[in-house]
Amino acid sequence: MRKEVVLITGANGEIGHGLITHLGEQGNFGVIALDVQPLDEALRPYVEKFIQGDILDTMLLGRLVAEYEIRAVYHLASILSTKAEYNPETAHRVNVEGTLNLLRLSVEQSQWQGRPVKFLYPSSIAAYGLPDLASKNSAGKIKEHNWLEPTTMYGCNKLYCEHLGRYYTRHYRQLAADQGPTAIDFRCIRFPGLISAMTVPTGGTSDYGPEMLHHAAQSLPYDCFVRPDTRLPFMVMPDAIKSLLMLEAAPKENLKQLTYNVTSFSPTALEFHDIVLKAFPGAVIGFKPHAARQGIVDTWPADVDDSAARRDWGWQPDYDQVRSFDEYLIPAIRERYAE
Numbered sequence: 001m002r003k004e005v006v007l008i009t010g011a012n013g014e015i016g017h018g019l020i021t022h023l024g025e026q027g028n029f030g031v032i033a034l035d036v037q038p039l040d041e042a043l044r045p046y047v048e049k050f051i052q053g054d055i056l057d058t059m060l061l062g063r064l065v066a067e068y069e070i071r072a073v074y075h076l077a078s079i080l081s082t083k084a085e086y087n088p089e090t091a092h093r094v095n096v097e098g099t100l101n102l103l104r105l106s107v108e109q110s111q112w113q114g115r116p117v118k119f120l121y122p123s124s125i126a127a128y129g130l131p132d133l134a135s136k137n138s139a140g141k142i143k144e145h146n147w148l149e150p151t152t153m154y155g156c157n158k159l160y161c162e163h164l165g166r167y168y169t170r171h172y173r174q175l176a177a178d179q180g181p182t183a184i185d186f187r188c189i190r191f192p193g194l195i196s197a198m199t200v201p202t203g204g205t206s207d208y209g210p211e212m213l214h215h216a217a218q219s220l221p222y223d224c225f226v227r228p229d230t231r232l233p234f235m236v237m238p239d240a241i242k243s244l245l246m247l248e249a250a251p252k253e254n255l256k257q258l259t260y261n262v263t264s265f266s267p268t269a270l271e272f273h274d275i276v277l278k279a280f281p282g283a284v285i286g287f288k289p290h291a292a293r294q295g296i297v298d299t300w301p302a303d304v305d306d307s308a309a310r311r312d313w314g315w316q317p318d319y320d321q322v323r324s325f326d327e328y329l330i331p332a333i334r335e336r337y338a339e
């Protein structure tokens with residue numbers, strides 16, 4: 001008998017840290033963790049096995065299929081929006097071909113098991129693309145099917161992989177004579193900017209939020225790379241993990257769509273700055289907008305409509321803006337850097 005496990009790619013990333021800690025503490029399933037980087041030592045006790053490797057390595061993925069019964073895949077590995085612009089074709093390979101490899105692995109697993117493997121996929125506000133600031137400022141809360149013209153390679157990759165997930169769930173092998181049950185069970189969340197007290201993101205464009213906070217807590221000066229009036233939706237990591245687990249657990253018949261927005265609060269960069277400065281009064285934070293990164297953020301929504309997630313699977317964040325900073329980010333970051 002192969003062992004029943006959950007597979008997490010991008011295990012060493014920001015969401016991976018939060019998710020592995022949570023699943024490991026629950027202990028219901030063995031966690032198989034995959035990442036190109038070595039796994040953070042702190043996560044080792046929570047995983048049954050860590051594999052250092054690339055999602056483009058199909059031999060490696062093939063060996064995983066042979067060895068384990070994978071019940072669910074959390075495919076978190078990705079090259080984020082800013083980094084992807086420096087090498088768009090490499091980003092495409094990792095973000096799209098890598099996802100395709102994991103989708104194929106899941107299809108194969110579903111066929112072996114005779115039941116659809118759940119495929120949890122974090123997409124992003126980067127899947128949206130508003131043409132100009134006037135549209136961004138007047139669009140209000142954006143629904144899942146509007147403004148889908150991303151301007152970044154990362155955003156294009158995320159949006160296309162959402163389509164791939166839909167294809168593998170509803171249309172895979174549509175011409176085959178032996179039409180079996182659903183191939184996989186793809187479930188996707190479009191995340192806003194995420195902020196964790198434990199980790200700092202690498203290569204994203206919403207990074208000015210978490211970077212401001214983590215720099216201030218370490219008494220390091222920071223220049224924010226967007227204008228003070230820039231507004232983006234954000235959410236703290238415990239809520240991001242909660243949303244993934246809630247969507248995973250939701251009864252399939254309740255899910256009216258495959259992709260859901262979630263969000264919590266939408267501060268301007270200036271409001272973010274003011275909150276951080278209040279918590280760390282000595283902090284030195286300036287604004288030095290980087291034209292190209294500003295351009296990207298200007299195409300992302302100021303707010304998203306997450307009413308479908310609320311309706312279909314009872315989504316609601318635990319942390320609004322005040323709670324996020326007062327009860328999670330500031331105390332946890334203080335403690336982290338005091339160590």
Ligand code: SER
Pocket residue numbers: 080081082123124125126154191192193194203204205206207
């Ligand atoms: N936080 C991501 C980025 O900035 C968006 O999903 O790239």
